[in-house]
Amino acid sequence: MASAQNNPPYQQADEPHRGGTAQRLNWLRAGVLGANDGIVSVAAIVVGVAGATTANAPILTAGAAALIGGAISMALGEYVSVSGQRDSERSLIAKERRELEETPEEELLELAGLYEAKGLSESTAMQVAKELTEKDALTAHLSAELNIDQNDVVSPWHAAFASAVAFLVGGIVPLLVILLTPESVRVVATFMVVMFALAGTGVLSAHLGGSGRLRAAIRVVIGGAIALVATFTIGALLGNSGIA
Template sequence: MTNDEATAAHPDEPHRGGVAQRLNWLRAGVLGANDGIVSVAAIVVGVAGATTATGPILTAGVAGLVGGAISMALGEYVSVSSQSDSERALIAKEKQELLDMPEQELDELTELYRAQGLSDQTARQVAIELTEKDALRAHLAAELNIDQDDVVSPWHAAAASAAAFTIGAILPMLAILLPPPELRVPVTFVAVLLALAITGAVSAQIGGSSRRRATLRVVIGGALALAATYGIGALLGASGVV
């Protein structure tokens, strides 16, 4: 069965290349959007608790959006760079071992397939045929579970994270600035919690976990964050500190 035939027969299973990168972009995107929603919403709601003036709310929101997007991108880039560097180092090491000791590597591959339950003869034959076709790919898959064409990109992950954070942050900015002053906070609460419910459901879909549990986690966490920052802002505003 070819790769295309396998994909058509099992559409929910990842038979194509690039799976790691696509999942990484999705993960970074969902997490970035969620962080953008919560962190910027908490900032603007906190400021709105202290003052109804539009200027300070807008300034704080924009600062939180720009700083958060850059921080998310840098963090994702560093994290994924470490992963991709490790994978590339392992690939280079395996290439050198195949050049230096091909017979020992063939024996090692045979033993790996034997350990998976194949008979001695079948394991040897599989190892030989796969080595003749693409020795490096066979060893990376069997030994390290790495696809040399599917090494994650730190630039893609960083861009996805920054863009998603920005998109997520725009929602609380609009929710806090567009309504009249007396409705700003309740509208922002409702908009943010609805958005968090959506990101929670999407993250659960990507990870194959319970949608209800994931949604409740992010909604409750977001509600607590908004309540805490609004309470602190209101307290500071009432005390005359700001």
């Protein structure tokens, strides 16, 4: 009840009208992808090594290297990707601000035209454009033209941090399972735990994106299973051949 009372009368409690939506979705997306990548990457490596040798030392070394290297790689990748998006948004905001300063009349007509194209009458569209321009011209144009909120530009640091931490959390699961379970069942146990973990990330990803959960879970589980079977097979072949 308290949260409903804090919302404006036009806002549904379960709809993302509040500020900061892009930021939250940004780090949530990076976190889910990081966890999924950590689970698959580390599991594939340790299972592959386990296919070649039963010794814990090589498995721990390879798993730890994959865990740290992968987390850093994911963080750098997210930072570069989101930095590009942020720079593009900032460039568009600066361009729109400059146009409003240099050609305010043309910008007003443009804004009215956008609302008219959405179904408003010419007079109503112009009235809406004038009122929004008087309140905050830049915000009105960014929203109508570019679907950008200047106060909600995505942060590359948030995405990088979320991705790195999620990779570490996801990757530590298969590493611990394969090291702590008995040698006779370590590969099977790791495989099963990884499948459950991937199903969880698939469901969460689908929930965040508003898509079908079952399909997303099946898709990511199948992909992970293929990766583990492939690396284990390669590891076993190398181990049996005496190369590894």
